[in-house]
Amino acid sequence: MAYVIAEPCVDTKDTACVEVCPVDCIHPKKDAPEFATENKLYIDPETCIDCGACVPVCPVQAIFPEEELPEKWAKYTQIDADWFANK
Numbered sequence: 001m002a003y004v005i006a007e008p009c010v011d012t013k014d015t016a017c018v019e020v021c022p023v024d025c026i027h028p029k030k031d032a033p034e035f036a037t038e039n040k041l042y043i044d045p046e047t048c049i050d051c052g053a054c055v056p057v058c059p060v061q062a063i064f065p066e067e068e069l070p071e072k073w074a075k076y077t078q079i080d081a082d083w084f085a086n087k
């Protein structure tokens with residue numbers, strides 16, 4: 001299980017979540033080259049420890065535990081995983 005960043009993050013990329021993640025698994029960071037070209041942030045499911053710290057700081061409620069992800073945004077589980085798999 002991991003947390004997933006869904007559609008509300010698209011074109012928002014607030015990054016408050018990046019600041020609070022204790023295991024640094026939310027990318028890209030603001031100073032990374034990909035930050036300008038990606039339209040959302042991603043959680044690495046291999047590294048996420050399911051602490052939930054990122055959820056309340058997101059200003060657009062984009063982050064969910066995988067099992068609570070709204071069905072309409074189900075594809076984002078794979079989108080987040082793929083982003084790290086393709087690194």
Ligand code: SF4
Nearest residue numbers: 021048049051052054
């Ligand atoms: Fe990071 Fe915790 Fe959010 Fe997982 S649940 S992305 S470990 S802050």
